[in-house]
Every structure is written in C-alpha cells, then in structure tokens.
Amino acid sequence: MTGWLIFIAVLLVLIVLFQVTRTLDLVSQLRGDDDRQLEQNTKLHATGLFIFMVLGIIGFFWSFRHYSDTNIPVASEHGVYIHNMFIATLIVTGIVFVVCNVLLFVFVYMYRYRKGRQAVHFAHSNKLEFIWTVIPTIVLTGLVVFGLQAWTKITGPSSNDALVFEMTGQQFFWTSRYPGADGKLGLRDYNLICPENPLGVVTKEYVEHRLNLLEGNAALGVMGEIPSLQKRKEELPALIANLEAEIAKRPNRYKKEELEAELETLEDELEDIDDKIKIRMLNVERIKNKYTEDYYMANSEAMTWGYDDILPSQLHLPVNKEALAKITALDVLHDFDVPHMKVKMDAVPGMPTSFKFTPTITTAEMRQTLSSNPIWQKVKEGDTDPMWMNFNYEVACAELCGVGHSAMKYILVVETEAEYEAWLAAQTPYWNAVASSLKISGLSELAPRPVVEEAASDSTAAPAAADTTAIAINY
Amino acid sequence: MSQETTIRENLETHIDEHAHDHGHDHHDHHQSFISKYIFSTDHKVIAKQFLITGIIWAIVGGGLSVLFRIQLGYPDADLNWMRPFLGKWITPEGHIAPEFYNALITMHGTILVFFVLTAGLSGTFSNYLIPLMVGARDMASGFINMLSYWFFFLSSVVMAASFFLATGPASGGWTAYPPLNALPQAATGSVLGVDYWLLSIVLFIVSVLLGGLNYITTVINLRTRGMKMFRLPLPIWAFFLTAVIGLLSFPVLLSAGVLMLFDRNLGTSFYLDQIYIGGEALANAGGSPILYQHLFWFLGHPEVYIIILPAMGIVSEVLSVHSRKPIFGYTAMVYSLLAITVLSFIVWAHHMFVTGMNPFIGSIFVIFTLIIAVPSAVKVFNWLTTLWRGNIKLNPAMLFAIGFVSLFISGGVTGIFLGNSSIDVELHDTYFVVAHFHLVMGVAAFFGMFAGVYHWFPKMFGRHLNSTLGYIHFWGTIICAYLIFYPMHFEYMLPRRYPTHAGFDTFGMFAQLNEFITIAAIASFAFQLMFVFNFFYSIWYGRKLRVQNPYHANTLEWTTPIRPGHGNWDGEIPTVYRWAYDYSKHGRDFIPQTEPLSAYELEHGEHGDESDSDIIQHEKHNG
Numbered sequence A: 001m002t003g004w005l006i007f008i009a010v011l012l013v014l015i016v017l018f019q020v021t022r023t024l025d026l027v028s029q030l031r032g033d034d035d036r037q038l039e040q041n042t043k044l045h046a047t048g049l050f051i052f053m054v055l056g057i058i059g060f061f062w063s064f065r066h067y068s069d070t071n072i073p074v075a076s077e078h079g080v081y082i083h084n085m086f087i088a089t090l091i092v093t094g095i096v097f098v099v100c101n102v103l104l105f106v107f108v109y110m111y112r113y114r115k116g117r118q119a120v121h122f123a124h125s126n127k128l129e130f131i132w133t134v135i136p137t138i139v140l141t142g143l144v145v146f147g148l149q150a151w152t153k154i155t156g157p158s159s160n161d162a163l164v165f166e167m168t169g170q171q172f173f174w175t176s177r178y179p180g181a182d183g184k185l186g187l188r189d190y191n192l193i194c195p196e197n198p199l200g201v202v203t204k205e206y207v208e209h210r211l212n213l214l215e216g217n218a219a220l221g222v223m224g225e226i227p228s229l230q231k232r233k234e235e236l237p238a239l240i241a242n243l244e245a246e247i248a249k250r251p252n253r254y255k256k257e258e259l260e261a262e263l264e265t266l267e268d269e270l271e272d273i274d275d276k277i278k279i280r281m282l283n284v285e286r287i288k289n290k291y292t293e294d295y296y297m298a299n300s301e302a303m304t305w306g307y308d309d310i311l312p313s314q315l316h317l318p319v320n321k322e323a324l325a326k327i328t329a330l331d332v333l334h335d336f337d338v339p340h341m342k343v344k345m346d347a348v349p350g351m352p353t354s355f356k357f358t359p360t361i362t363t364a365e366m367r368q369t370l371s372s373n374p375i376w377q378k379v380k381e382g383d384t385d386p387m388w389m390n391f392n393y394e395v396a397c398a399e400l401c402g403v404g405h406s407a408m409k410y411i412l413v414v415e416t417e418a419e420y421e422a423w424l425a426a427q428t429p430y431w432n433a434v435a436s437s438l439k440i441s442g443l444s445e446l447a448p449r450p451v452v453e454e455a456a457s458d459s460t461a462a463p464a465a466a467d468t469t470a471i472a473i474n475y
Numbered sequence B: 001m002s003q004e005t006t007i008r009e010n011l012e013t014h015i016d017e018h019a020h021d022h023g024h025d026h027h028d029h030h031q032s033f034i035s036k037y038i039f040s041t042d043h044k045v046i047a048k049q050f051l052i053t054g055i056i057w058a059i060v061g062g063g064l065s066v067l068f069r070i071q072l073g074y075p076d077a078d079l080n081w082m083r084p085f086l087g088k089w090i091t092p093e094g095h096i097a098p099e100f101y102n103a104l105i106t107m108h109g110t111i112l113v114f115f116v117l118t119a120g121l122s123g124t125f126s127n128y129l130i131p132l133m134v135g136a137r138d139m140a141s142g143f144i145n146m147l148s149y150w151f152f153f154l155s156s157v158v159m160a161a162s163f164f165l166a167t168g169p170a171s172g173g174w175t176a177y178p179p180l181n182a183l184p185q186a187a188t189g190s191v192l193g194v195d196y197w198l199l200s201i202v203l204f205i206v207s208v209l210l211g212g213l214n215y216i217t218t219v220i221n222l223r224t225r226g227m228k229m230f231r232l233p234l235p236i237w238a239f240f241l242t243a244v245i246g247l248l249s250f251p252v253l254l255s256a257g258v259l260m261l262f263d264r265n266l267g268t269s270f271y272l273d274q275i276y277i278g279g280e281a282l283a284n285a286g287g288s289p290i291l292y293q294h295l296f297w298f299l300g301h302p303e304v305y306i307i308i309l310p311a312m313g314i315v316s317e318v319l320s321v322h323s324r325k326p327i328f329g330y331t332a333m334v335y336s337l338l339a340i341t342v343l344s345f346i347v348w349a350h351h352m353f354v355t356g357m358n359p360f361i362g363s364i365f366v367i368f369t370l371i372i373a374v375p376s377a378v379k380v381f382n383w384l385t386t387l388w389r390g391n392i393k394l395n396p397a398m399l400f401a402i403g404f405v406s407l408f409i410s411g412g413v414t415g416i417f418l419g420n421s422s423i424d425v426e427l428h429d430t431y432f433v434v435a436h437f438h439l440v441m442g443v444a445a446f447f448g449m450f451a452g453v454y455h456w457f458p459k460m461f462g463r464h465l466n467s468t469l470g471y472i473h474f475w476g477t478i479i480c481a482y483l484i485f486y487p488m489h490f491e492y493m494l495p496r497r498y499p500t501h502a503g504f505d506t507f508g509m510f511a512q513l514n515e516f517i518t519i520a521a522i523a524s525f526a527f528q529l530m531f532v533f534n535f536f537y538s539i540w541y542g543r544k545l546r547v548q549n550p551y552h553a554n555t556l557e558w559t560t561p562i563r564p565g566h567g568n569w570d571g572e573i574p575t576v577y578r579w580a581y582d583y584s585k586h587g588r589d590f591i592p593q594t595e596p597l598s599a600y601e602l603e604h605g606e607h608g609d610e611s612d613s614d615i616i617q618h619e620k621h622n623g
C-alpha cells in the first residue's frame, strides 16, 4: 500500500517537473530571442561545468587521502617493482588527467558563446601538432622501457633453489601440492583422477586402482563404473515403461506432474548413458595405451616421485625465499591471484603455467602492521577480535569459472624459515592417508610402506568414499 | 514485401528525382505502412530502426546492470520482491542466485557492446549520415541495408529468447571463454544458453558485415560531385574506417564462434585439452583454450574501436559546429583515425598478459599498445584546441560532446597502466579494468551517441527534443558516471565478476563503496529513462523544426528539405566545393560546403597557411 502511494507521489512529481520543463521551453520559444536564450543557457552551463571541474579536482585529491587506508601493503619483492611503476604512471597520467580536464572546462568557460563575438579561424598548426605528437611518444617510451625492465625481471627464469609448489584450480576450490622429501613433484595424468587421487598423480598403484574403479574387479569386490552404467542402461527401459504405465493409469492430475518430471529425468539419463559409458571406455583405453611395461621401464624413477607429495590444506611459504608456483587447472580456466603479493596467473587446463615470487613480509609482521590500520581495527560481526589479529594472506580466483567463482579462497601463511621447516615436518604425504584404501591387489615394492600408527589414524580421517567435489584433507 | 518492389522502388528514387516533392508529409505516395516503416530500404528509416532497437536494448542492458549492482551493493538485502519477474533465480534467502548473477553480467556486456554500442551507434549514424553527408540518394544497396537491419533483428530475437531458457542465458562472461562456455556441465548457462548466444552472435556478424559493405561502398562510390575524400566531414571518415575494421575483424569472431559451436555440439577439441570435470576425464585432447582468446581478442580489441571511432567522429563534428570553429588539425585527425585503425589490429594480446602467453610476445604487445595511445592523445589535444578561442554554444548536444572528451581523457589515461604488462599483473580482471573500459568506451561512447542524437534529432524527426530535459539528462549522467566509475579505481585489487566479496577479509573493506556505487548506478538509470521519455515524446509532440539549417552548419544534410523523403534532395544533388569546416572564416560565421570558393580564396590544406594569418588578422582587429 505505501509502496503504491510512493509510486503515485513519484509519478506526480515527475509529471509536474515535466510540465515545468515544457513551460521553460515554451517560454523561451515565445520570447523568440533564441540567441539571448542560448547565451544565458551557455553561461549557466559553462559556469556549471567550471564548478564541476573544481569540485572534481578537489574530489580527485581528496579521494587519495580518503582511500589511503584501503591500500594493501606490498608483500613481495616483485610487487615493489609493480608498485613503483604504478606510482610513476600515476604521476605522469595524473598530470595529463588534471591538465587536460582543466583546459577543457576552462576553455569552455572562457570561450563561451556571446552574441556578436566571433571565433578565430584556426584550422591547424604543424608546429603544435608536431609538439604534441612527440611529447607523448617520449613519455610513453620512457614508461615502456621501465615497464619492460620490470616485466623481464618478473617473468624471467626462477633460481635453481626456488621453493617449488603447485596450485591446482577446479570448480570451486584450490588444491596445493608440495614435492615432499625427494624435492620432486610426482607426475600427473588427468586420466587417473579419482577420489583417492584428486590430482591424478602417477604411480603404479594409482594406475591399477583407477582401472579397477572404471572396469570393476570382482576379486576385490569392486563393481566398476562401466559395468554399473551398463547394468543401469539395461534397467532403464523397464523403469521407464513402468512409469509410463503408472502415469497412464492415473485418472486425475494427482501427483501426475511429479511422475512426469521423474520420467523426464529417467529419459534424460538413458539418453546420456551411452556417452557416459563411452567416455569411461576411452578413459580405460588411454590408460592402457599409455602405461605399458615399456613405460614403466622408462619411467621407473619418475613413477616414485608422487609417493611423498604433500597436499596440505593451506599454503605455507618461508619469508624472503623465492617461491615458484606451478599453476594448473582441471576443468575450466581459473586464476591464481594473491592480491598482497601482486601475483596473478591464469590456470589453464592442459597448459601448465607458473609464477615466481618472493614473499617479504610474514603473516605475523603483517598483522602487526595492520594493527594500526583503522579498517583492520574493526571487529567483524559475530567476532570478538579486531580483524587484524586474524589477518591472513588470501588467495582468490581471478578468472570467471562458474557459479562458485567468488568462493575459491585459499589461505597463504608466510612465516620464518624455522616455522616453515617445523610446519613442513609435521605434514604427512597424501599417499600415506589413502594407500590402505586403494582397490589394488597389493602395494608395489616401489611404494613406501605407510607408517602404521599414522595410517591407522589417517584412514579414519581420510575420505573413504568421498566424492571428488568434497575432498577433505585434514592432517 | 517482395524483393521486386524494393528494387522497383529503388530504381524509382534514383530515376525520378522529383518523386518526393511533398517534403514533410508522411503518407507520400503509394507506399504501404509496411514498406515504408518496416521493410524499408530508405537509409533514414533503417537508421531509425537501428536507433530505436538500440534504445530498447539499452534499457534492457542497463536494467540488468541495476539488478546485479543491487546484489553487489546490498549482498544481505532481501530481494524476494524480485521473485515475481525473476522466479527461481532468486534464492530462498532472497538473493540473486550466483549463476544468474553471472548470466546478468554476461548479458549486460554482450547487449551493450554489440547491440547498443555497435548496432545502435554505427547502425544508426552510419546509416543516417553517410548518404546525407556525402551527397547520395541512398546507400549503395538499399536492399542489403534492409537485410542488415533484419539480421540484427533476428539476432536480437535469439538473444532475447535465451532469457527464457530453463537453464538460463549464457553466463560465462561477454568474452565467452572456453572451457567454461564450451562444456555444458561447467555452468547452467553453458547448457543451452551459449548455443543461443553463439547463434545470435553469428547472425549479428552477418548484419555487421552487410552493413559495413554498404557503408564502405557508399563512401567510396557515391560521393557527390566535388566531395573529395579530404573534404569529407570527420564522422564519415570515422564511419568508413569503423566499417573497414569491422569487415576485417568480425569474420575472425565468426570463426571463433563456429569452432566453439563445433566443440560444443560435434565433439571436436579446438579449445579443449585434458579436462576433468563432473567426475569424468573427457576424451578431448590437443586443443587450446588460449587459441580462443587470441581469436576473440583479434576481434575484441578492434571492437572497442568500432565502438569509439563513430563517437569520435560525431563529437568532432558537434564540437566544431557549436564552437563555430574549424575542427583543429583535420588532416591529423584523419591520419590518427587511420593509425588507430591499423594499430587496433596488433594490440589484442594486451588482454592476455597473464594467460601464460610467452612473456616475450607480451613485451611486443606492450610496445604496440602504448603506441596506440599516441594517436588517441593527438585527438584529445586537437579537440581541446578546437575549443580554444571558439564561440561555444552550450546546447545539450555540445555538452555531451564536451563530456565525451572529458570521459575519454579520464578513461584513456588508465589504459597506460593496463598496457604496461607488469602493472597489468596487478590490475588484470579487477575493478580497475572495469573502471577503465566503462569510462573510455562505455560511457564515452554513450556520450558520443547522445551528442549525435541531440544534434541530429531535428533532422531525423523534424522536431526538437525538449532541451531542459536534455540539460538535466546531461548533468545527471555525467555526475553519476563519474561517481560510479571514478571510485572503482580504488578497488584495484578487487576481482571482477564476484556476486559478493564477503568471503574475503581483504575485499570486505569495499562494502560501503559498493553500496554507494549502486545508488549512483540506479540514479543514472533513472536519468536515462527520462531521456527515453523525452525521445519518444518529442518524436510526436516536440517543438517543430521550422528552419532548414538550425545550427548554421556547413555539411550537406542541412541542405535537404526539413523532412527529406526517400531520395533526400528534391532537386539535383548539390555539388561540393570545399571542406566541411569553414567556420568563422574571413569574418563569416559559416560557409556551407556547397558554396564555391571565391576568387581570392584558398581551400583548406592548400599552400599558404592562411589559418595562422587569420589569427594575426584577428589579433590586429581586437587590438
């Protein structure tokens, strides 16, 4: 009711306003002196533009002060280069921005229409045009040179002792991986991905396990995805026929719609089921073609790299040590974005990318710094501590990847070398947690035996039959 | 409406130059309503069709942005009141469902970039002004011109239909990157929405190509006697080069789109490789998602110039006419348009600095990208000098033209940040980019379009727009535009395309600013609705235009009757003797292009730099 009243009131106001504007136009027309009218209007709006400019420029400078607290401290080495480039460009373009806008509005004010005045016929001047082609060229050349210097440093090769880790994006979370004691990340193959092997790490057991999951293995009591789908395919026609008969029997519309919806789902399932089977059979084919005895012979060492890989729930990096992020994606594009570090690189399925950076401020130091920042002194709703106390570097996804794009948060902890070593030592290889639940005939001699107590405690924590969308990795 | 009649009608207008003596009345001769207003081959009617369709799309596209801004500005608000028209896209908690948020931003971008600022802007003004300003009775082919509009219309219908799909319209961004857009299982909008989106874009490209062919042919072949290329008014140069860019770049988008349709429907792998999604390891192998980005941006970057060049042309004309001064550096303006045309094809990968592309290639693109800023800067300086010592009449058209220059400066300078790849690492896919391209392209192109509409409305409809509403429209729009997009630069670490940033402490500090921006966006939308009202009201009830040349302008369109018929000029087409910018020359306010040079007079660009001497004369006069 009040909604309607407001609506009507607004409408009335609009009508009145419109009538006023119409009258204004009519009056000017009746006066007949279009020129005088235009002169007055011009003066009004030229003054308006001038005031707009003055306020705008005040606002421009004011805003830098006002938003100064929102600037996040730069926490990486190359971030400083970027920041310096940013500031240099800001100064150059800031001058251009202010000068050009001032000239624009001042000219409009100074040379506004006055009856009887004449404009100057000034059509070109080679000298002027030469000057203002050359000056921007020189300035831009400077920016390009400095920019490319920074760019070369940022994208150059990483040092040999850089700490390598891997970030993998998928709808809608990140998985990180550290190489473990051997310093080598295990090989990966997307064909091997399954709940026990979320990144598709290549080991002999994982190959066997994956094949068993797909094809089934009666001896191990695994039905197998392909046989289950084939069975389902045989059942479906009967189910559909039953349902159709049921629907036909129903005399009235009672519950008919629900049944019809159910029927539609079944029909869709039947339609898609051949594709599903085919995809899995091709999957089997690719695995079998690739992992032959020859392959095992040629890669016997590389096949062991994966056993000690760590899949922690947070990223940890030592301060002031170069880190090399290897970035991959499983399904669609993602982007590994660490705002404080000024790190950003797309994660592309099928094409590994990388980004090297050196964190320079530990999480603890950053908390200290932020403790004097009014924004971080606030207390979040439902919290008791000011925000800075719980500050963490956050990893985000910066490439639209679907419905959960804004939920792809990951925590990065930067700490001292000693803290980092301690953290690393407390991590156990992912393999240890899952080895006992693999559907295989026996662990190969390559695999390190899982430590007994840990394996026991881990197997309860490990997601026994979790689906891929909810991998809980708790250590 | 058969093809035959169209052709007959065409011939008739070309042969019988006196068929349209009646000037301002509607019923004219034997044309039915349908052939006159629906399947018309008259470039002026087609221009209005493009304009009005563009306006309708602008309302839709703008409305969508209001919806998603509300979600972004008020992430906790109860939006259940939207349920009557958004239905299941409102979650039970009363928020816009994230998948629908993505669909909204996707459709907003697509609609505004392609339907409003390409079709609505080029389609309207190239069609309307090219024949009138070069002195032609119509486009080279009226029939192809009509087809161009109807392909656009079809494309619009397909895009509109996608809103009513159960799985919703495309939701993978206006750039439609695969694999998100190539795999139905990756997003609801990718189930069917993307097929509609691609089909619509394919139809749209056909429309652009048909239109562009016509614009180019007309400018090259149908100029009236004496209309040398370097006597063309600047808008015509701009429309001409826009059409050239479109003709060379849109086919690449067409191929990109067709390959995507193949990947989606025929099981090919142009853009797909080693994908694990929905618990399945897909068989696709060997393709590259990056390939699509190269193809897309090979159009995508030129596309932004397809949008801005017409606006630049319009603004150049409007600034010159209403400051009663020749456009400064006409030749430099033409050459900078040419330079932009060429360079726009070799900067595309600046959108891809952080895709993992070889950094060396990135460096090359940094250089080209910053080179393209030079002709853009030259244009700005020339506009400023055009105003210098003019006699500036501030009607709404002129205000919008001035606003354009301001916005182009403000948005252009941020391109310098983004073009430098190292800074782009920080800024890519953040609100800083959103601020950049909305100012420099989005709002600026709108201002160019408004300048054109306010300037040529009397020519188009024989009536004036209400100028008081026009003034209010200008002030409302420029203030809101700056309030919306200027503060966005401070959100330089905030990722784009997030329905809420609440999950991140780092991003949470912008909640208040986001709310403020949303309020400004809603206000700005209200001002646009006011313009739409003014537009339609004035078509029928506006003050009548009573003089042939209300602005004392030099160009040919003002030599036609107040309400020109099909064929434009009643008698012979006028002959042109000079360029379009002899304003305030030799003590005369304006000298139309149709006036022969007097005995002692040098044409612009001929030897003897009279422009400078004119200043000296002026100096003497004024003491």
Ligand code: HEM
Pocket (backbone or CB within 6 Å): B175, B304, B305, B307, B308, B350, B351, B369, B370, B372, B373, B376, B412, B413, B414, B415, B416, B418, B419, B420, B424, B427, B428, B429, B433, B436, B437, B440, B441, B442
């Ligand atoms: C001064 C010259 C300019 C330079 C150096 C420049 C540079 C750039 C760069 C490097 C980007 C990519 C940013 C990123 O995604 O990380 C960009 C984005 C963009 N620019 Fe410009 N630009 C300039 C002028 C323009 C103009 C004149 C227009 C339009 C008329 C324009 C429209 C756009 C658009 C639409 C995008 C974003 C597309 C998207 O990601 O959705 N730019 N610009």
Ligand SMILES: [Cu+2]
Pocket (backbone or CB within 6 Å): A333, A334, A335, A397, A398, A399, A400, A401, A402, A404, A405, A406, A408
């Ligand atoms: Cu994402």
Ligand SMILES: [Cu+2]
Pocket (backbone or CB within 6 Å): B300, B301, B304, B347, B348, B350, B351
């Ligand atoms: Cu670009």
